[in-house]
Amino acid sequence: xxxxxxPTWPQARARLAAEGIExxxxxxxVLRDGxxxxxxxxxAVHAVGDAAELDGLLILDAxxxxxxxxxxxxxxx
Amino acid sequence: MDAPITIAEAAAGLRSRTYSAVELLxxxxxxxxxxxxxxxxxxxxFDEAATAAARAADRAFAVGEDRGQxxxxxxxxxxxxxxxxxxxxxxxxxxxxxxxVCEDATVVARLREAGAVVTGKLTTxxxxxxxxxxxxxxxxxxxxxxxxxxxxxxxxxxxxxxxxGMFLGALGSDTGGSIRLPATYCGITGHKPxxxxxxxxxxxxxGNSMDVVGPLARTAADARTLLGVxxxxxxxxxxxxxxxxxxxxxxxxSIDGLTLGVDRSxxxxxxxxxxxRDAFEAAVEQLAGHGLALVDVSSxxxxxxxxxxIITWNSEAYAYHRRALREQxxxxxxxxxxxxxxGGLIGAGDYIQAQKVRRLGRERVAxxxxxxxxxxxxxxTGVAPRVxxxxxxxxxASVYTNYWSGxxxxxxxxxxxxxxxxxxxxxxxAAPAFADALLLDVAELYQRDTDFHLRRPASLGRExxxxxx
Numbered sequence: 001x002x003x004x005x006x007p008t009w010p011q012a013r014a015r016l017a018a019e020g021i022e023x024x025x026x027x028x029x030v031l032r033d034g035x036x037x038x039x040x041x042x043x044a045v046h047a048v049g050d051a052a053e054l055d056g057l058l059i060l061d062a063x064x065x066x067x068x069x070x071x072x073x074x075x076x077x
Numbered sequence: 078m079d080a081p082i083t084i085a086e087a088a089a090g091l092r093s094r095t096y097s098a099v100e101l102l103x104x105x106x107x108x109x110x111x112x113x114x115x116x117x118x119x120x121x122x123f124d125e126a127a128t129a130a131a132r133a134a135d136r137a138f139a140v141g142e143d144r145g146q147x148x149x150x151x152x153x154x155x156x157x158x159x160x161x162x163x164x165x166x167x168x169x170x171x172x173x174x175x176x177x178v179c180e181d182a183t184v185v186a187r188l189r190e191a192g193a194v195v196t197g198k199l200t201t202x203x204x205x206x207x208x209x210x211x212x213x214x215x216x217x218x219x220x221x222x223x224x225x226x227x228x229x230x231x232x233x234x235x236x237x238x239x240x241x242g243m244f245l246g247a248l249g250s251d252t253g254g255s256i257r258l259p260a261t262y263c264g265i266t267g268h269k270p271x272x273x274x275x276x277x278x279x280x281x282x283x284g285n286s287m288d289v290v291g292p293l294a295r296t297a298a299d300a301r302t303l304l305g306v307x308x309x310x311x312x313x314x315x316x317x318x319x320x321x322x323x324x325x326x327x328x329x330x331s332i333d334g335l336t337l338g339v340d341r342s343x344x345x346x347x348x349x350x351x352x353x354r355d356a357f358e359a360a361v362e363q364l365a366g367h368g369l370a371l372v373d374v375s376s377x378x379x380x381x382x383x384x385x386x387i388i389t390w391n392s393e394a395y396a397y398h399r400r401a402l403r404e405q406x407x408x409x410x411x412x413x414x415x416x417x418x419x420g421g422l423i424g425a426g427d428y429i430q431a432q433k434v435r436r437l438g439r440e441r442v443a444x445x446x447x448x449x450x451x452x453x454x455x456x457x458t459g460v461a462p463r464v465x466x467x468x469x470x471x472x473x474a475s476v477y478t479n480y481w482s483g484x485x486x487x488x489x490x491x492x493x494x495x496x497x498x499x500x501x502x503x504x505x506x507a508a509p510a511f512a513d514a515l516l517l518d519v520a521e522l523y524q525r526d527t528d529f530h531l532r533r534p535a536s537l538g539r540e541x542x543x544x545x546x
Contacts, residue, residue: 021399022406042384042423045385049429054433
């Protein structure tokens with residue numbers, strides 16, 4: 001995803017509505033004002049993530065925690 | 078006689094019969110009576126149960142039964158962690174039957190098995206998101222060094238209560254910095270363990286793949302004592318690593334030949350207090366004086382991993398709270414509601430790419446840890462902000478904790494000095510996954526020659542301990 005390819009604010013707002021989430025006006029203003037910043041974070045992860053070839057699902061679990069940091073193995077004790 | 082301020086000091090006093098566990102608890106309780114209205118540390122106090130636990134500890138000492146350094150020592154628990162005495166509030170009015178269960182989380186059960194005296198449940202920012210909210214009907218946690226300032230969060234009461242001497246150690250949780258930030262603002266030691274090292278069953282989640290439970294205490298030695306009790310596998314936590322519970326912490330190791338990576342990437346800029354830079358450099362120099370070799374480093378993929386961490390816990394928090402956001406949105410505080418709903422703006426593809434970034438970041442940082450043993454950097458480059466007019470975005474811009482949370486590595490905040498106004502500064506030491514003991518070894522070494530972690534606000538003084546025995 002390239003910068004600018006994100007959902008627009010109205011599209012993102014519609015996604016929330018589709019989930020049954022209805023922000024009150026104050027919250028909606030906070031979300032709208034903060035959306036460009038959020039898109040910046042999303043750009044940052046896509047800039048790396050879209051270019052990386054990695055297999056597998058990458059959610060952490062206990063085994064993943066054991067390997068956190070790469071090849072690190074927890075002590076036996 | 079002054080009350081002890083460290084777990085080690087208390088453990089020695091209890092074993093020498095200088096005071097009893099009941100007397101020690103009474104001194105902490107008196108301190109809470111005097112200070113809690115201004116500091117907002119407790120959500121719930123368990124005075125009756127704590128007194129019973131202290132009496133049991135005294136009976137155990139009397140018959141020579143000794144379950145270790147925590148026996149008879151007052152310890153507080155952040156109120157997102159289950160205890161048998163009271164429901165868990167999470168500092169929210171949102172209703173969730175799971176939070177009303179009155180059973181000990183594994184970490185609390187382990188404290189009790191070690192003979193600790195659980196004094197009560199402590200303030201957290203609402204549901205651990207770290208954003209202060211004065212509109213919520215809970216105590217607002219203030220900083221013992223200056224009560225016009227924030228204690229930091231989200232383990233706010235845990236940090237301010239230790240700093241104020243209301244208990245000698247506490248459990249907190251850390252998803253993006255919630256142990257380390259309040260520890261740095263309150264001038265104490267706060268350790269974020271390796272992800273998976275400490276079980277988190279019975280803890281209200283924020284970001285399931287990043288949440289950790291860990292200790293806050295005056296000293297790194299005390300943090301080691303607490304970690305030694307709570308660490309180890311628990312079947313109830315699917316993220317719990319296969320490390321035997323109850324196994325002793327590795328003995329302090331030699332630091333001969335260790336290399337310290339020094340990350341100064343965030344020390345430039347107008348927002349950085351020049352006094353912080355001086356304190357940081359002095360801490361580096363002090364560690365070098367112990368024989369650690371210094372190497373300049375830059376934490377790899379810092380911005381990307383930080384972004385991935387924020388996206389991850391925002392998404393995971395949204396997923397957990399989505400039903401409540403639909404059904405009882407008005408029960409969330411304004412700031413919590415906005416943060417959680419923000420997670421609903423993040424797409425599945427964004428979340429997955431964030432996990433990719435975390436994986437790549439872990440690989441890169443693991444390679445860096447082939448070259449250095451530890452990395453030192455700032456926890457935050459400023460001091461605790463004032464409560465009035467608190468701009469959380471501005472605060473977040475000077476905080477450097479999300480990175481290690483996203484990677485899962487252990488990190489500890491240690492106090493390194495004070496600002497011109499007399500407010501604490503701290504820095505962060507990080508280590509390879511599961512090298513928590515090494516991290517605390519080096520922190521302890523630093524604290525052997527410094528006393529920043531032991532200082533207390535002059536206005537608070539020390540509580541006299543009335544030992545009548």
